[in-house]
Amino acid sequence: MEFSFYKYQGTGNDFIMIDDRTKNFPEQDLQLVQNLCDRKFGIGADGLILIRNKEGYDFEMIYFNADGSQSMCGNGARCAVAFSKFLGIISDKASFMAIDGPHTAKVMGELISLGMSHVNSLSNAGQDFFVNTGSPHHVRFVDNVTTYPVVEIGKSIRYGDAYQPKGTNVNFVTPISENEIHVRTYERGVEDETLSCGTGVTACALVYGYQNELNEVKIKTLGGNLVVKFTAATDGSFQNITLTGPAQQVFQGKWKSN
Numbered sequence: 001m002e003f004s005f006y007k008y009q010g011t012g013n014d015f016i017m018i019d020d021r022t023k024n025f026p027e028q029d030l031q032l033v034q035n036l037c038d039r040k041f042g043i044g045a046d047g048l049i050l051i052r053n054k055e056g057y058d059f060e061m062i063y064f065n066a067d068g069s070q071s072m073c074g075n076g077a078r079c080a081v082a083f084s085k086f087l088g089i090i091s092d093k094a095s096f097m098a099i100d101g102p103h104t105a106k107v108m109g110e111l112i113s114l115g116m117s118h119v120n121s122l123s124n125a126g127q128d129f130f131v132n133t134g135s136p137h138h139v140r141f142v143d144n145v146t147t148y149p150v151v152e153i154g155k156s157i158r159y160g161d162a163y164q165p166k167g168t169n170v171n172f173v174t175p176i177s178e179n180e181i182h183v184r185t186y187e188r189g190v191e192d193e194t195l196s197c198g199t200g201v202t203a204c205a206l207v208y209g210y211q212n213e214l215n216e217v218k219i220k221t222l223g224g225n226l227v228v229k230f231t232a233a234t235d236g237s238f239q240n241i242t243l244t245g246p247a248q249q250v251f252q253g254k255w256k257s258n
């Protein structure tokens with residue numbers, strides 16, 4: 001088998017990107033997805049994204065975590081929009097389908113602004129919070145996220161009884177200023193901390209914004225900076241949610257396997 005691939009990164013969350021409009025990629029072969037995402041024996045990435053044709057949309061994005069599981073991915077979607085512009089599928093606006101439904105996006109130079117699915121409600125989870133922003137997120141506020149044991153505690157929550165059998169992503173937040181937070185994330189399906197998690201920072205921004213009556217929150221991650229905007233409705237739901245940040249192509253290559 002042989003195919004071209006590209007590597008993209010969005011605030012340090014990195015993805016193998018494949019133009020699969022011919023539908024040649026064996027998406028059932030999860031071992032191949034795992035092998036490609038392996039950072040020692042493969043190309044290496046947090047996830048793998050297929051771009052496919054979709055009636056009524058510019059494209060469809062199929063996202064795989066490094067372990068082969070599927071989910072919505074906010075940074076991956078931003079990179080998919082940048083990739084579709086590179087391929088000439090779109091100019092500066094996109095309408096595409098993902099596992100959690102339809103999305104729109106705007107290309108603004110190096111920045112991609114992604115429309116996220118609306119969120120029905122925030123939930124309490126013990127002393128913490130839970131939000132589904134297209135993928136599930138546990139959100140914990142901590143005094144100093146810089147020194148917090150993200151992998152150890154993140155793993156225990158992700159595999160804890162409360163979230164069996166599917167698990168959850170786990171985000172740790174420390175406010176930096178009135179309208180800015182610092183977020184670190186343990187990602188389900190990567191089973192490690194990632195430098196940034198788009199659906200995760202969106203979840204954290206909704207909780208922080210709701211608590212502080214904001215509709216725009218800046219987020220600092222280990223991999224870079226993002227901005228989340230939203231409107232909070234009186235019924236506790238959140239609409240017009242956008243996730244904005246950079247997305248860059250970093251490599252192009254060919255994969256050959258016997």
Ligand SMILES: N[C@H](CCC[C@H](N)C(=O)O)C(=O)O
Nearest residue numbers: 071073074075135197198199
């Ligand atoms: N690991 C997540 C999906 C990717 C989320 C993250 N990469 C993002 O940018 O949203 C999950 O299994 O729900």
